[in-house]
Structure formats: structure tokens, C-alpha cells
Amino acid sequence: MTSKAFSRDTVRNALKSWIGVEVLTPGIVEEGGWNGYAQAIGGQLRNRVTEAQTGQSLWDTPDDEDIAPWFGEVQTEITEAEDPIASPDGQAASIGERGAIPARKGQLKSRPWYKIVLAAMPTAGAMKFLDGVFGDEVDEDTVDRKMRGNVLAATLILDEFGILVPDSMAFASFAWGIGKLCADGATADLSAWENEESSLLHEVTARLSPTDAEGRPRPLSWQDLRDVSRKLRTELGVPEELWIVTPCAIRTLNKDPPSGDILATFYLRDLAAIERDLPGVPAATRAYLGLDRPERTWDALSDRRQLSHLLQPALFPLARWPGPGLHPLTLLQQGAVNAAVRDLSQQGLFAVNGPPGTGKTTLLRDVVAHVLTSRAERLADIEKPWNGLGDIDLRDYAIVVASNNNAAVENISLELPLREKALDPSIWKEGSLTHFSHTATHVLGLSQKEDEARKAWGVMAAKLGNSNNRYEFHQRFWFDKDWGLSEWLDRVWSPNQSRFEGKEPSRLCKVDPPPTREQARAEWRKARSEFRIAMEKCERLRSGLIETARAQDRLRLLESGKPALQEKLRGALHDREDAERALVVDEER
Template sequence: MSTANDESLRVLRFWRDLEIFNIPTAPSKRDSSDQTKVDTFRRGKSLPWQLEKFAPTDTIGYVHVVYLGVADTEDLSRLLLRGLFPDRDLSERERQRVTGNGWLAAFVVDELGRPKPDSYLPASFAHGVAALRETKALDNINARLERAKEEFAQRRHQLPENQEQEGAAANAANRAPTEAVLDWEDLDEELRIVRSLLGEAANDPSLDWRVVVRTSRVKRRYLDDSLQAATDFLNSFYLDDLDRLIAQADKKRPFGKALGAYLGPALQEQQRVDILTDNAAMAGLVSAKRLPSARWPASTKHPLVLAQQAAVSQVISSLGEAEGLIGVNGPPGTGKTTLLCDVIAEIVTERARRIAALDRPVALFEDKMTVAGKGFFPLKAEVVAGTSIVVTSTNNNAVKNITQELPARKKVADEFSSADYFADVMREVFRAQKVLDENKEPIETWGAVAAALGNAGNRRSFAQGFFRDEYLPQRQADGAQAQGGEQLAGADLADEETEEPSPADDRPASMKQLLEAASGEYRQYQNEWQKAKQAFLALQAEFESCRKVLERAEKAALRIDDERSRLNGLLAEEQALGQDIQAREQALAQQREAVATQRTVVEGNRAVLEQLRAGTPRNLWDRLMGLFGRETRRMADLRQSLEAPTEALADASAALAEMSKEVAVAEVQLGQRRERQKTVSSARVALERELETHRRALQAGYAMGAKHFPDTQFWALPADTRHRASVAVGPKLDELRAKLFLQAVDLHRLTVLANAGKFIANLRAVNGMLTGGSRDKLSPEHRPLLWDAFFFVVPVVSTTLASFDRLFVGMGQNSLGWLLIDEAGQATPQSAAGAVWRSRRAVIVGDPLQIEPVFTVPRSLTEELRRRHDVAPHWSPIDESVQTLADRITPFGSWVEKTSSSSPNDAPERLWTGMPLRTHRRCDDPMFSVANRIAYAGQMVQGRVDEAGQPAPWEFSCGLGESAWFDVRSNRVDHPVSEDEIACLLDCLARLQSERSGKTKVYVISPFRKIAQACGKRIRAHGGIDYGTVHTFQGKEAHIVFLVLGTAPGQAGSGARGWAASKPNLLNVAVTRAQCRLYVIGDASQWGGLDYFRELLRALPERSVPVALDRRPMQDAAFALLDDQEGIPEI
């Protein structure tokens, strides 16, 4: 293997070992629902299967998932560390990065209290501690985990198989205990076994060990499938994928380009282009010739702006016909989702172009084959290859946001209100999945364009809402299929209310019913398909024509300034030549006149000479004397008299010759000037014609609505104006691009309906895959075919990274087309490896300057494993994320200077980020300006401005006034919780309560979970206010945010404050949750001098809050100035 592949293998093994020590998260009461109850149990409390309220009946059963050895994740992380390094403890940063509760083992218990032996899942971190302590190696960890499962199965007993069904109803009435029913002695035994793996420290009596049970109510006919689904849910997240990749690397089989790049070397600095400073590079990225053909049907009043255009263009241009990976840096409120929507629109439209190349709808399919014992019609690879889209994230909210937003009617602008892609089907899916808006109302849908399929419940509820057919349990379904029947498993295991429509069901037709109806209208849909194809091709041709207009306009814009400069030069030269020619002509005329005069002088001198000679002719004597060489006196006198006239004639003749020569030279030069004048004049005329052509081309571009092209005039604009501008596009073209996407969607719709019979068969097979009905019958080579069929109908699927392996089981390298990872700054590097491996192309969107990954493995152990595998620090999840790994291999991006005053004399550090989004539209000042200064070196620009380019704040006011820092200096602190700060918060909320409307969102957030928990207990009476740590709010926004800082004064709280101020990330996220108002509650003297918080204190007016036992005086002091304000409108 090459050195690069050797490093990749070491990195993968390092990541695999880290994942062994990742502490799994236990569910909490917040995860409860109408059909699922999550509760915590300590010894002595009756277990769920011992309670009458969970007694099974003939129709209802229960599934219990037991999480054993539950404790605070911080405590478990400390045990992990001390199990390997007894003298070490967690740092402040490590304590703050871990949240929630973890567990040591989990397994499924049936309704009678009997554990399902094959469901046991030991937490790998505990076994990893034991392995390192005993053997100093992790090579046998898989064997240890398998042995733990086998030993659990041996310890636990089952009733005989034939008693399972027969005994259910009987035990419902008479719950006689059996030796197989799990009780507290059994749980204590299991806890003792797994706790021993962590060493003596795990026996500390101060540790609060408990059991958490998740109980689901299930209709009895779904019980077997529910037990299986619960078992699947417990499978590990990333270990299997990492083991798979290690095995491939060991065999020296190359990875795909996306994963190869992800695991490859970083670009050198000279290979990176900062598009925020290199105008030529940015101009190339947003060139009209790279303009994608489609866009999401958002309002044409809100087009993509410069940096968004560059990112979409680069994604489509660099990955559209190739494989690879690209990073996009999206600070808060800069339109990451908008960008992803446009990428999705272009991918769907590209597949429509392939569909339009078919002569008839049935040409979409290959020959019929058998999949899982049923007929299936695979789609042609040349149509569907590389077009599947998966949206994923570690942040479940980010995943939900995209797949719930895309199908929503409000996501499509009013100007495209007629858009309809199986809208009623999607509404049924939302109903089945209980998707509601913020007001707990059903969401109106426009199209079945996205599916949330991350967990088994989502898959089943989607299947039920999408296909909606009578559900048969697996055993009955197998029997029916044996008799030739074909039924679907499509019910949400935890949703009894929506599984079976009543006979008078007035719900709209399901996809299955639509397809059945369409199969009887074969000719109609064949004809409609042809019309849709022609309409699509016409729109595509119109777009190409418009793009050529814009390309010519851009070419004109780029050349016109230079041509104007050249024309001015030609005009100046032509004028100078004219003047020069005129002067030369005048001079030449004078020269010619002088020559004529001089010729007269010569002739006069010649006449005088001839006259003198004629007046003294030579006689015979003169000639005779001349024969002897003698001169007579008369001839001597004549000679002397001729000397002067002869000399004068010679001089005049010489002067005439010289003057004639000068005239000749002047004539030649004049001729040359006249020729040059003709040349310049011709060039001027030609350039004027070209300029006129370019003016017309530019005018045509402007006529299409384009306001800017990437020319010298554009780059001369202020930077903030440029970043709010759109280049080489306008409303008319954006409308056309949106229509092209919607026509592409409609072509998909009619392709499905025109092939209704085949899609019934295909979607039936897909349903079997989604619901688990064909789990054991699907071969690995068939799964990609089924996913192709599904993605053709529903182009976007979402899942968390943790569920990726389970959702796409059996899908191998490059089996997916596009992977879109959102909030990638929160994801550990190893969490995306399997997803990237399965994908041809990966677009990584996030921000390394917001919340970092939650990582529970202590730094000491991480560093030990890193050194053991000889891996560079930049592969470690301690300080790196999926986003930083993607950015380092993205050539176009920007440098961001890190702002910290800790070392003012040092050169500032720089962070390289991928394609930068920089136009912010969420926050008013001071929130925007603070975040911009502390995190982005002032690179962001305010997107919401008026016509004069000045910030246009949200229309909002409240009784608390403008954003402020409530300075609460208190000693009543149970670190980090300050009672006086919470009292100040309650006073503020009481002030708001009387005027807050239902539409006003309020968040209470804190850097510290103990403060968030304390606030939550005290604010429940106010209702409708979300609270939590900063980490839980990334991707969310509210009108008003209270940031409660807490911590003990002085040295006691300095460590916690130092952690919060160690990087800009936490404060950046906190302040950018607030759209309109930010109220900071904390001790300004303790916080205001720290990095980043110093900037926050400068930006906010301080309001001193006296600390007193009587809360009313404090309240009066805090709001004294507010009482003087008049006419403050209600929220």
C-alpha cells in the first residue's frame, strides 16, 4: 500500500478504537410520546411489566427496552478515565462537553417481563476499559462483545416457544411469575457484571446507578415486528461501518473518490484560493456559463446572493459529472438550507433530462426480475445512476428541518402555487408521522419530495402514510404470499390511532390507490407523459437560450470597459492624426512655395550668368591664346566677373535640391499619416460596431432582469453591497429555472403514473424493505435496485448519521449518488466515514465556529490512542469535525483570522474554511455585529437593509427595551447556578408575560446544563418558553433570547468561565439565536473581561441589578428606566 493508504488505515483504526469508548446516550422523559413512555427506576420501584397499567390484553401488547447501569455521562466518562488512568480527572472542558445520561447495557424485554436474549447490547466502552486494562489491546473487542451477548443469553431464560402466544392473554389476567420474568435481583446481577468492567471506582456509593425503561404500546398483531425493530434500534452506530472500512483497506481495495479525499492529505496553502479576496476567482465561479439550469421554486424576490451562487455553482460544476467532496462554510443565518434546496433542484432536473431522452415511459426499465420472491422491474442505470440524495446530520433537528420543510406548501412561493407532486400522499405521510408545525397544526404540503426514514418507527409510519395498505404481521403475510397474495407491512409500531382507516375513511387516495387508478388510464398517461416531456424540453431550450443571452451579456460587460478605453484611445489618436496631417499639409505647402521661390532664384542667377557670358564673347585672339594655355586680359576680366554669379547659382541650386528633398520626405510622411489615419478610422468604426453589439448584448442581459455582471464596475462596489447582490441572473430567469424544476418534477410524476403497474410492484418491494417484511429475503445486490426505485419517486431521504448504517444496510461503496451533510461542524470525523463511503459525491455544510462535536472520550485516552496508532492531531475529534476535514481539502474558500486578545503581540492564527457564505439575514444588532467580530473577523455582511443600504431591523418591540446586559453580582451561588440571576430572569419573564403574544418565541439558554435545568424548573409556569444549553439550540432562532451565565464568583467559577470563553463558538451560537433582542444575565465584572465576552459587554448597555432577598426592590431597580418609557407597543 502507498503511504497515503497506510495513513488512512491508521486513521480508521484510531477512529474505530475511539468509537469503542463512546458512551451511548440513554433516553429521557422528553422522548416520551402518546404511545411511548420513558421512565427512570431505582431499586424498590415496580418495573413496568409488573404494573397493571402495562398489562397486555388480547389486542394490545407492550415492548420494553431496558437501559441498565444508567448514570450521568460525566460520571461514566470519569469512570472510563480512572479505569485506565487512576490518578487523572476530567478537565473543565471535558466536563462541559458531555451532557445527559449514558448506560452500560441495554436489551429488550417482552410484555411478560422476559428478556429477549438476542437483543442484548453491551456498551462497548466498558468492555474497552477492561480490554485495555487486561491486555493493553483492543484487537479482540468484537469477540468480547459477542461473548457478553452469549453469556447474557445463557443467564436469561425463555418460556417455550408455544407458550409465548398462548400465555399472553392468560398472563394479562393472571400475571403469575415465572423463572424467566426479570426482577430487581436479575437487574442487580446484570448491573454488577457490567459495572465490574470499570474497576473498583464503579462501586463508589455516591454514584447514582439507575435503570431507564422505554415502554411502547403496540397492537398485538405488530408485536413480533416491534420486538425485532426494538432490537435493531439498539445496534451500534458506527463500529460496524468502521470495521468494514478497515477490512477493505486491509485488502488494499481503493475507496471511492469522496472517501479517498476525506481520508487524504490536506491541500497545500498555494493550492487554496481565497475567493473573498481574489475577485477573478469569484468571477469565474459565478460566471453565467456555470449557472445551474434549475432552482428551488422560492420567491424570485429573494434570489441567491453572490457567495451562495458561488457555492451552488461550484458544487454542481465540480461534482455534477464527477465524484468527490466539497466543503461549504455557513455561519448563522447565511442561507445553508436555501443553498441545499437549489442543489437538490438541479439534481432532480438532471434526472429529468435523462428521462426526456427516452422515447416512451416504459423505456425506463430493464427486464423484469425476482426480488424477495416477487416480481420487480429495475430502473435503467443510465437514468437513475448517481441521482439519489440523502440529507444527514448528527443533529436530529437539522435533519427534520430539511425533510419537513421541502414538502411544505410554504416552501414554495405563491407564484408557483399550482405545484403538486403527490401532495395528498405527502400530507398522509405527515399525518402518519405526526408532523406538525410550531402551533401543533397539520402542515400543508405541495409534494412528496422528501422522506424522513432514520429510525424504524419513521420508516414504518412513512410506509403506512405513503402506500397505506392493510398490514399483516410477518407470519400472516408469509402465509398470504404463499397463496399468491401480496400485502404490505405499513404501520407505525407505536401508533395505533392511524393504522387502520375506518370504513367511512374520507382520506385522500394513497400512492397505491393512485397507481391502481392510473393503471386503468394507460393511454391517457402515455399521452400526458409525451406532452410533459415536450414541455420540459421546451423550457430547457428556453433556459439554454436565456443563458446564452446572459453569457453574451457577461462577455460584453467584461469587455466593454476595455473596449471603451480602446475606443477613446483610437478617437484621440484619430484626432491627433488629423491635426498632425493638417499641420503637415500646411507646412508642405509652405515648403513647396519656398521651393518655387528658390527655383526662381536659381533661374535668375542662371540668366545673369548667361547674360554676362553673352556680353563678352570670345574672339579669335582669345581662342588662339587659349590654345597655348594663356589667357587674354579680356578673358581674365570675364572670368573674374563670372565668379560671383556662378557661386550664387551653385548655392541657389544646392539649396533648391535640399528643399526639394525635404518636400519629398514631407510628402512621404504625410502619406504615412494619411494611411495611419485610414487604419485608425477603420479600427474605430469596427470597434464602434463591436461596442454597439456589446451594448445591445448587455442591454439584453439587463432586460432579463440581471443587475450585475462580474465586471470592473461590480468589483468597484463596496464589499457589503457585492455580497448582497446577485450576479448574471434576474427574476425572469429565476422564474424560468423554477418552472423547469417543477416541470422536471411533473415529468417524474407522469413517468410513475404512466408505468403504474410496474411501480406498484416496485414500491411494494420497497415497502417490504422499509418495514422489515423482506428483511431476510433481500440480497445485497438487490437493495440498491430497490433504493433506486424509491429515490425515483421520492428524491430526498433523510436520516441521522447514527442511523445511516441501519437505514442503508447492504448498500456498499458508491451506492448512493449525493450525500448532503448539514451542521457538519457538530459531527465527529469518524461519524461520517460510512456515509461518505457509500456516496459518490458529498457536500459538507457547516461551521467550525459554532457548536463543536459532543465527544465523551476523555482527552488523555484519546491522545493515548492517537499516539498508539501514529496519527496526526488533525484527525482527532477533540478539536476536529467532519466540517474541518472537508474544508481542508476544498480548494475554494476563505481564510478567517481568529480573534483573541490572549496573545496580542503574536501574529493572528488563521482558519481555512470551505466555500464561504457571508450574507446574514437573521439577527439585528448588536447580535449580528458581536458574532461578526468575535468569530468571522468582520467578513459577514448584514443582508437585511433598506434601499440606502442601511440595516433594516425587524419590526419588533417589547417592554424590556433594547438588548442589554443585566449585571447581577451575587454570592448566592450553588456553582454554577446563581439564585439571583434566576430571580432576575423570572422578573424579566413576568414583565413579558402580560404583553407576549403567542407568536413571539422566547428562549432561555445557558452555557451550563445545571443552569439550564434550574431555569427550566422555574419557568414552567410561563409556558411556551424553550430552555436548554447553548448546544441544544444550534439551528434554531427566537425573537428574544435570555443568556443566563451563572458561575460562582472568583476562583471557584474561573474554570467554568474560562471554558466558556476559550473559543468564540459557544458565544457565537448563543447570540445568533436572537433575532430581535438579547438579554444577558450575569456578573459583568466576572465575565466582561474574558475573550469574546469583552466584545459582548462593549456592545450591550449595562443595567445594574441590586441583589436583595426581597425580589420586589430588585425588580423595581431593574425596570426603573423602563417605566419611564412611553408608548412601547406590545409584542
């Protein structure tokens, strides 16, 4: 069975459609309106200067003439020992005076920041507009779509002085896309978003960065912000009834400025790059898009010959994941692992499909075992790693587990380091397998007092993804005062060991004392030797299995020729009998 690859034009049109869908994917603020949104991001609506701490006066949409709340900011976060507010030239500044930029000496424990919703769009109106553009006035999917609330169109961050925080301006691709559809209808080219976004950001950021007569940054007023919002709507070409001008400011307290919003999907930049350089995309992308197709496809459930080929000993990876029970993979699981190892040695795409509970995670663990062993083989080639890793890039042996389902990711990344979830007891209990298990347990957020079976056996996976997860991992893994590896490694390798004299060792250093330099080198040589011996043994065993498989193939070939030979033998015997009978008759004459 063969399949035909798609043409570049077909794929390019599909990419443009995909980009259009992503551009018109809105970020909707639905539950609780702007007040609910403020609470969701840990802040409070504060739309004007008022003595009230809560209530309608803070929530009502600001007008051009309202005094923005940062002009009345009181620096209550300053400690008593710090200096009072002063202007940059040392003179007292009048709080609430437009144009004055309060400043202080000393440091704040936390500072006020303001997230400004520069513009929003009514969700129901925007969706109705899209239905009209695409001729879908009565949408059968309406019951499943979010129709309430507002779509974020543009946001930014101001500091407590009303000054724009650099790189905090964000635009929604959705708002830009609506403007394009207004101008060009359903045939609008939405693939130009990436190019136009950067120029829009540059222009609007410049408008939001006014200076005073002396060239210093000037605080923004509500009129400044709302004028920029109205001008942006005009430039985008969005109808006035679909544009909400600067509905609110949200005050938060943080030591550092909040991150700017992402109001366009992550895929847009990558999709645009692929569309620009379609002939040069990597093999995995070409396969995913259908530019490259397999020369021949086959059914693993019915084609026993092809499956048998995949199960040749030569295709088996040398490593298996020692999961609970040490059960072997099924034939189809093993075939999938062998095919993945064979086909993805350099690059490519490999799909494994199956309903829940059919063993996809189990076979993926064997792929992980193969990657770990491949990395160990490369490292074992290094005689003295303390002189450097040479041309080895350890990222070539890393695995990213990604999904739109957090539970699916955690089945892999959070269970692989756990003893009872990932390993047979004979491995972690009797075999004493451990690799910085205390640090690994801490990285997973588990107590060191947990039952041994519920602790981690080693550092091999981490829950990353968003910036908070990455920061948490970085702190726990390296710099935690009790279980971080930074001090442990310093004590092993620091040329100045005297700096640790009189310093209380970390808990990790106490329960797992770091070796000296020479001990560490000796342990490396020992581990390297044992690993290479084990690999050589596995190679010999596999070579023996390969020869056995070849002998079986030869035997099957001989067996397959046996019926024909037997038929020839029967024919020969028959001819002999005929010849013998003819000879007897001749002698009688």
C-alpha cells in the first residue's frame, strides 16, 4: 500500500489556513468581568485616585479626565529605616501632581505595578462579526463557544510612576485579524501577522514613552492611554462598536515587574517560519505536513512478515526500562520501540497511537532507557571528563515530554524518578540504585521522611514548562540550602577547600559526603570500566542472538525448499523404478 505526498502548494495553503485559525483564536476574559480578571492575576482594580480601598469608584471605567491611580501612589512598602520619597533632584515631590516622578533612596520590599488593559473587544460582537464574514450566521457550534466576556486586544505594564515597563506591550493577533477581515473580507491574508506585529509594537511603544521638556520619561495619564487606544483602533481598522477603549488598570505588588502578556498563540511564529522556508524544513516537519510520505505502508496487525522483520535481534536496543514486575513488552510494543530506535537515530517523526491503557507509556519508558544508554556510551568514550566533554552536546540526549494534557506529561516526567512507580524493587531495593536520590526527592516536592518506596531513586526528569516551574526546579536542584547540588559539587571540585572550613555542611553533604577529587576520578574510572564491560557482554549476547536468528532464517529457507526436493526425490525414485523395469524386460529378451 503506497501513499502520495502532498504538493508544496497544497501544504502552503493548509499552513495559511492554520495560521488564520491561530490568528483568530481569542484570549477571553469571561468569569467575573474585569474584577474577576484582576483577582485571577493576584491584583486589584484601581482605575482612579481615591481613598477607597474597594468599591464602585475603583471599578468604573476611567474617563480621559480621571486622575490615574499612580499619581496618588503612597509608598507604604518602604521600611521605617528608609528615606522618605524625594524627587530626582532631592527636593520633595508633590504626590498627585501630574508630571512629577516620585523617587526614593533605599529599596522596597515590593513595589506597585499596574497592568493596563489598553483595549478589549466584546466577545459576542466579535464572534457574530466572524460568522458574518465567513457566511455562518447560524453556527451549529454556538453552544460550545465562549460568547460572554471580553477579548483582550492590547495590554501593557506601568511602574508605580506611570512609566511604561520595557518590553511589556502586547497585542492580540485576534484584534489585528478582525481589522484585516474588515478590510479584505474572508479572502484576507492573515499570514502577515508576524511581520506587522513588530512594527505595531515599535510604533505604539514609542507613543507610550513620552518625555518632558528635559527629555526625562513622563508619567502617562488616562488621556494619553485612551488616545493611543483610539488611534490603534483606527489603524487596525476595527469597527468602533467592537472596541472597548482602555477599560481598566490592575494594581499588583511585586518585587519585580510582572511579565507582559502573550496575546497570540505560540504556534504563529513557527508556522510563519515554516511557510517561508517550506523546502528547507526538518524531516520531522516534512513528514508531519505530508510533504514526505512512507514509500510503503503496512498493517502491523495482519502483515506478520513485516512485523517479524521489526523483531530481528539486530534491531533490539540494548537497554530496557526495569519497571515493576520486569514484564517484557508485547510484540507490538517491542516492534514500535525497535522501529522508533531505528528510524529516529538522526531525525524524523514516529507516531504511536492507541486508546488509554494500551501500553504507550510503558513502551516510551524503553525509548527513554535507550536514550540514557546512548548518552552513557558517548560519555564512556571520554577517559578524563574533568578535562572537558569534547564535542559531546548532552542536549542531543535530552527528551522533551509535551502535551495539551498535564496528566499525560506527569505520567512520564513525574513518575520516572519515583521508586515504586518506575522501578522493580529488585532494582532500587536489592540493587541499591540511587543517583542523588535526596535531591531528586526534594525536586519533586516530597518529604525526606516519606516511605522509602515513595521517594525518588534519582535525578532524571523534571516538571518544567512555564517560567515558575523552571525557576522552582533551578532553585531546588542547584541552590537549595539543604539538598541543592551546588555546594556538594563545589566541595568535590573546588581547588580552595579551605573556604569550607568552619562552614556547616548542607544536609546533602552530611548524608552523602562528597568524595575528594581523587576519589571522584577513581569512581569515574570504575563506573566507566563496569559500564563498558556490561555493554560488551550485551553486545556479545545480541551477536549470538543475531547468529541464531540467521541460522533460523537459513533453516526456514531450507525447510521451505524441502517439499520441492521431496517432490524431485519422488520423481527420481519413480524414474529409477521405470528404468529398472525396462532393464529386466531387456534382459529377458
